[in-house]
Amino acid sequence: MSTISVRWPNGRITTETVGSDWLLRASKAGIAIPTGCLGGSCGACEIEVNGKVVRACISTIPGSKSGQLSVEFSTDPHW
Ligand code: FES
Numbered sequence: 001m002s003t004i005s006v007r008w009p010n011g012r013i014t015t016e017t018v019g020s021d022w023l024l025r026a027s028k029a030g031i032a033i034p035t036g037c038l039g040g041s042c043g044a045c046e047i048e049v050n051g052k053v054v055r056a057c058i059s060t061i062p063g064s065k066s067g068q069l070s071v072e073f074s075t076d077p078h079w
Contacts, residue, residue, distance in 0.1 A: 002017075007069070009073055012030060018063045019061065026047075026071075033056045033073075035057055039057070040055050045057045046074045048074045049062070049071055050069055050070055
């Protein structure tokens, strides 16, 4: 299994297994990704991974050539 270094919006950097669940791993890193439908249709859970928007509830942690992923919230209407 390959692993990848993930930098979260709170500045923490963790080592994650490629293919693991975004929502679960984010919560372990202290990041609460908002969710709604959990089925890929509402967009509440959108995050940006290396600048690319993904819906966390239907995505898993991808591999990356650089061995690093940077996660940001794509939009945060509350801030
Ligand atoms: S929670 Fe609705 S798209 Fe992910």
